[in-house]
Amino acid sequence: MDHLDSLIHLLSRLPGIGKKSATRMAYYLLQSDEEFTRNLGEHIVSLKEKISRCRRCGNYSEHELCPVCADTRRDAGLICVVEQPQDIAVLEASHEYTGYYHVLHGVLAPLDGVGPSELNIQSLIGRVGQGSVRELIIATNPTVEGDTTALYLKKLVEHLGVTVSRLALGLPVGGDLEYADRLTLARSLKGRTAL
Amino acid sequence: MDHLDSLIHLLSRLPGIGKKSATRMAYYLLQSDEEFTRNLGEHIVSLKEKISRCRRCGNYSEHELCPVCADTRRDAGLICVVEQPQDIAVLEASHEYTGYYHVLHGVLAPLDGVGPSELNIQSLIGRVGQGSVRELIIATNPTVEGDTTALYLKKLVEHLGVTVSRLALGLPVGGDLEYADRLTLARSLKGRTAL
Numbered sequence: 001m002d003h004l005d006s007l008i009h010l011l012s013r014l015p016g017i018g019k020k021s022a023t024r025m026a027y028y029l030l031q032s033d034e035e036f037t038r039n040l041g042e043h044i045v046s047l048k049e050k051i052s053r054c055r056r057c058g059n060y061s062e063h064e065l066c067p068v069c070a071d072t073r074r075d076a077g078l079i080c081v082v083e084q085p086q087d088i089a090v091l092e093a094s095h096e097y098t099g100y101y102h103v104l105h106g107v108l109a110p111l112d113g114v115g116p117s118e119l120n121i122q123s124l125i126g127r128v129g130q131g132s133v134r135e136l137i138i139a140t141n142p143t144v145e146g147d148t149t150a151l152y153l154k155k156l157v158e159h160l161g162v163t164v165s166r167l168a169l170g171l172p173v174g175g176d177l178e179y180a181d182r183l184t185l186a187r188s189l190k191g192r193t194a195l
Numbered sequence: 196m197d198h199l200d201s202l203i204h205l206l207s208r209l210p211g212i213g214k215k216s217a218t219r220m221a222y223y224l225l226q227s228d229e230e231f232t233r234n235l236g237e238h239i240v241s242l243k244e245k246i247s248r249c250r251r252c253g254n255y256s257e258h259e260l261c262p263v264c265a266d267t268r269r270d271a272g273l274i275c276v277v278e279q280p281q282d283i284a285v286l287e288a289s290h291e292y293t294g295y296y297h298v299l300h301g302v303l304a305p306l307d308g309v310g311p312s313e314l315n316i317q318s319l320i321g322r323v324g325q326g327s328v329r330e331l332i333i334a335t336n337p338t339v340e341g342d343t344t345a346l347y348l349k350k351l352v353e354h355l356g357v358t359v360s361r362l363a364l365g366l367p368v369g370g371d372l373e374y375a376d377r378l379t380l381a382r383s384l385k386g387r388t389a390l
Contacts, residue, residue, distance in 0.1 A: 003238065003245040003257055010235040013227075014220045025209045026242075027281045030255060034243055040205045043198065044236030047221075048229055050198040060225060062198055086222045 004030075056127070058103035058120040060085045068092075068101055075099045077134040079127060081153065083107055083141060091139065099137070102127065107145040108152055116152070128157050135163040142169055199225075251322070253298035253315040255280045263287075263296055270294045272329040274322060276348060278302055278336060286334065294332070297322065302340040303347055311347070323352050330358040337364055 004026055011022035029037050053059070054066035061067070068074065068088065078099025082088060088101050104119045128136060138153055140146035154164045170188035171180055180188070199221055206217035224232050248254070249261035256262070263269065263283065273294025277283060283296050299314045323331060333348055335341035349359045365383035366375055375383070 003242065004255065007235075007238045007242060010231070010238055013231065015223050016216055016219065021211055023281065023284075024211065027279070028210050029239060029242055030246060030280075036205070036208065037242055038240055040202075041236045041239030041242070043202045043205055044224060044239060045233055047198065047202065047224055047232055047236070051225060060199065084222070085225075086218065089218070 053103075053105075053120075056123075057101050058085075058105060058123070059088055059101060076132050078137065079124070079133050079135075080137040080139050081124065082139050083146065083149075087139065099135075104140070104149065107140055107143075107149045109145050119149075121153070121156070124153070125156060128160050128162055133162055135165060137165050137167070139167050142167075248298075248315075251318075252296050253280070253300060253318070254283055254296060271327050273332065274319070274328050274330075275332040275334050276319065277334050278341065278344075282334065294330075299335070299344065302335055302338075302344040304340050314344075316348070316351070319348070320351060323355050323357055328357055330360060333359065333361050337362075 007029075008019070008022045008026045011017055011025050012019050014022075017025070029040070050062055051060050054061040054069055055064050056069045057066060059066040059068065063070070075098045078097075079102050080091065080097060080099055081102045081104060082091070083104055083106060085103050085105075088103070091097050091101075102120070102124045104121065104124075106114055106119050108114060108116065108119070127133065136153070136157060138150040140149050150166055157164060168191055169184065170191055171177070171184065177185070202224075203214070203217045203221045206212055206220050207214050209217075212220070224235070245257055246255050249256040249264055250259050251264045252261060254261040254263065258265070270293045273292075274297050275286065275292060275294055276297045276299060277286070278299055278301060280298050280300075283298070286292050286296075297315070297319045299316065299319075301309055301314050303309060303311065303314070322328065331348070331352060333345040335344050345361055352359060363386055364379065365386055366372070366379065372380070
């Protein structure tokens with residue numbers, strides 16, 4: 001059973017998948033039709049060949065430019081900076097944003113050896129330097145590293161005459177004051193808006 | 196993003212995996228090292244070539260005989276009948292059973308069109324008919340279909356002079372009377388054992 005065991009071992013390395021789920025998945029694959037199993041396997045094998053980083057923003061893409069960068073109808077004055085490509089999908093799903101994106105592929109984390117040169121920052125400066133950008137919306141996660149990265153980027157671009165903003169912090173919609181943590185509540189008070 | 200989307204779609208067909216987990220897994224694969232991704236994909240592609248049914252018991256195996264059937268030190272007088280190959284792993288983990296197994300690959304379910312000929316029953320009769328088997332332990336699930344299948348198998352083999360038994364039903368170890376369902380409790384009373 002070496003092949004099955006090593007498949008289970010590999011599957012259990014996926015995020016959120018423990019030994020039990022991995023076992024269930026492996027047996028499911030064995031029992032499902034040949035075409036599905038082969039198709040899934042081949043998709044995984046060719047994943048990295050097929051998909052690489054968008055030349056402009058760093059998003060994952062099958063083409064040289066990702067679908068967002070290839071869309072010329074968007075607002076070229078806005079660039080939203082995110083940590084990971086998957087953040088773009090979340091922002092796109094809100095249908096609230098019409099500008100372009102830039103993916104850092106991480107955040108500054110000196111303790112983990114991630115400095116500015118490890119991130120996709122150089123090309124961001126290049127994009128902002130071209131002059132058509134009026135606002136940089138920094139949408140890194142509201143964590144210590146995300147905040148540090150946001151401040152670092154602000155310093156880098158402020159001499160270029162571009163507005164730098166950060167996503168608002170506050171209570172989640174549909175949330176409950178009772179369950180809000182102290183820090184979120186403090187930011188929510190500080191950022192209160194006129195009714 | 197067609198390739199990524201179809202990978203997410205394929206992953207979400209796995210048991211217990213919804214759209215969100217599938218997306219997380221797909222991005223994880225994109226971000227992890229080339230070797231892991233390729234290795235996992237190739238394992239899935241070659242799964243069905245590498246693993247087939249054990250000639251004797253129907254368990255999944257890389258060889259003609261599965262590891263259990265190939266082990267000649269086990270008790271040839273006992274055959275434990277299970278629904279699925281994964282049930283063998285569970286029983287083996289209990290370290291309580293030293294006989295051989297037989298995998299039905301399903302249970303009788305006339306409404307779903309599963310009759311005796313769809314199951315791995317013929318070869319079970321052959322094994323029992325060889326004469327060295329003294330007991331058949333039927334370990335199908337304690338469901339209507341599992342019980343029906345157990346009764347059907349009993350009828351099939353009783354003229355061969357073999358004892359047919361069924362796994363005990365009762366409270367799970369560490370369980371709580373308060374949370375036991377009525378049927379389990381009834382079976383548990385009926386099957387009470389002397390202290």
